[in-house]
Amino acid sequence: MSSYRGHSIFAFLLALMFFHNPLAIALTFIGANIPDFDHKFKKDNVYKMIILGLVVFISLYILKLPYYIGLIIVFLGVTFYFSEHRSFTHSIFGVLTLTSAVALILIWGSQLIDAVTVIGNHYLMMAVLVALLSFLFLNKKLLMIFLPLFFVSLFILPASGISYIEIVASLFLGLFSHIVLDSFTPAGIKIFAPVSSKKVYKNFGLSMIFLLIVVSLIYHVPILFKLFVNYVH
Secondary structure (H helix, E strand, C coil): CCHHHHHHHHHHHHHHHHCCCHHHHHHHHHHCCCHHHHCHHHHHHHHHHHHHHHHHHHHHHHCCCCCHHHHHHHHHHHHHHHCCCCCHHHCHHHHHHHHHHHHHHHHHHHHHHHHHCCCCCHHHHHHHHHHHHHHHHCCHHHHHHHHHHHHHHHHHCCCCCCCHHHHHHHHHHHHHHHHHHHCCCCCCEECCCCCCCCEECHHHHHHHHHHHHHHHHHHCHHHHHHHHHHHHC
């Protein structure tokens, strides 16, 4: 199984453990594919990301609109360009940085659309932004599977919207799932890069999977309790 497929499937399964909102599940899926942009064979995509960021920045600056989105996209591209494979972007600091950057793109993007259009449907706006984000971080093979399933899920699993906390949590889960899975490889991961070169391996991965399962169970305790009470009565 190719790397991107393994990461995508693992992230999707984790997403189902925590989320019922298709937007959150989609963001977890996308997040799991972000860290590998530090790989050399994706450098062309990194160049395109930097150019896109500059275009967005210049366009919004000329229009006198918040141009920070463009700067964040450029920041992401530069981060990937200077990161060695399975170093910073595969560390806990990298996960936090990438989560913050991508979350800001979505949050500021939704605020910008809300400011310049009359569309009052926050859920629809965020769905469009998630779809656009998939073009930035998913390869063509994944896009052909992701986009149809994503848009179908919006109708099958309708939601009123997605909170900023859910955006951050789902992206973090996806990014974190990537480094957990990579810890099972013989090379391991530098969990505290660039501060430390210490590597962790499959014991870390197993511990984190166990922790995620426990957190998921705790998260669902109120729901399970409610189902139990309804069943008893």
